[in-house]
Amino acid sequence: MSTMGNSTNIFWQESPVGKLERQKLLNQKGCVVWITGLSGSGKSTLACSLSRELHTRGKLSYILDGDNVRHGLNKDLGFKAEDRTENIRRVGEVAKLFADAGLICIASLISPYRKDRDACRAMLPDAFIEVFMNMPLALCEERDPKGLYKLARAGKIKEDDSSFILYQLIALLLQIELNQKDGVCPTPSAMAGEVVTYLEDKGYLQD
Ligand SMILES: Nc1ncnc2c1ncn2[C@@H]1O[C@H](COP(=O)(O)OS(=O)(=O)O)[C@@H](OP(=O)(O)O)[C@H]1O
Ligand SMILES: Nc1ncnc2c1ncn2[C@@H]1O[C@H](COP(=O)(O)OP(=O)(O)O)[C@@H](O)[C@H]1O
Numbered sequence: 001m002s003t004m005g006n007s008t009n010i011f012w013q014e015s016p017v018g019k020l021e022r023q024k025l026l027n028q029k030g031c032v033v034w035i036t037g038l039s040g041s042g043k044s045t046l047a048c049s050l051s052r053e054l055h056t057r058g059k060l061s062y063i064l065d066g067d068n069v070r071h072g073l074n075k076d077l078g079f080k081a082e083d084r085t086e087n088i089r090r091v092g093e094v095a096k097l098f099a100d101a102g103l104i105c106i107a108s109l110i111s112p113y114r115k116d117r118d119a120c121r122a123m124l125p126d127a128f129i130e131v132f133m134n135m136p137l138a139l140c141e142e143r144d145p146k147g148l149y150k151l152a153r154a155g156k157i158k159e160d161d162s163s164f165i166l167y168q169l170i171a172l173l174l175q176i177e178l179n180q181k182d183g184v185c186p187t188p189s190a191m192a193g194e195v196v197t198y199l200e201d202k203g204y205l206q207d
Pocket of ligand 1: 067070085157162
């Protein structure tokens, strides 16, 4: 069967070892935990805490962080809407490969556009867990570890590139929403615990 795309005469090559066999070896199910939210909402912190917790439990995970991926694979991309879309598309494809390898892939990106997140979800039926860091803009702006909001408020970031502030939520398709509790942000380890409990309940932590 010929596959789609710009190339012609390309054919899908089957692997002798299948996903189920890899999952059995690892005693887990390959999946993608997609952490989305504003800059400064705590995505990377949660990704690290979750990866550590999974490691402690003997589960293999790998983090694809927006900042890191933009150092290599996506270093040709900027922050215009179409670049963000391409960033998410590529990371979605890579995450799909990791999940096929049997890993718990933790993708941590602003991913502000819901159509881009939906496209990734569509690539990974039954294996895409969207975690929304629903922290107030005011908290993220107060944290502002990279000075990004300050630059944006000072008009030093092009309007075009400011969609890290204009986040598009799609509440209906979320699996996990993390919020402040009584005006206080839960600890990273408490939030990681919530995600681990979800993975456990849904059977991802066994083959
Ligand atoms: N407009 C603009 N200008 C300069 N820098 C910016 C801009 N937007 C985002 N960032 C920084 O890039 C980090 C990675 O962004 P992402 O790849 O997650 O963004 S996106 O998903 O493609 O929207 C992102 O990381 P986090 O702050 O950890 O979210 C930001 O630090
Ligand atoms: N649960 C939390 N409680 C308190 N501070 C946090 C928490 N999560 C993240 N932070 C702090 O907020 C800032 C932004 O976190 P980061 O994980 O880099 O966010 P993002 O990846 O979404 O940009 C960092 O200084 C981090 O230490």
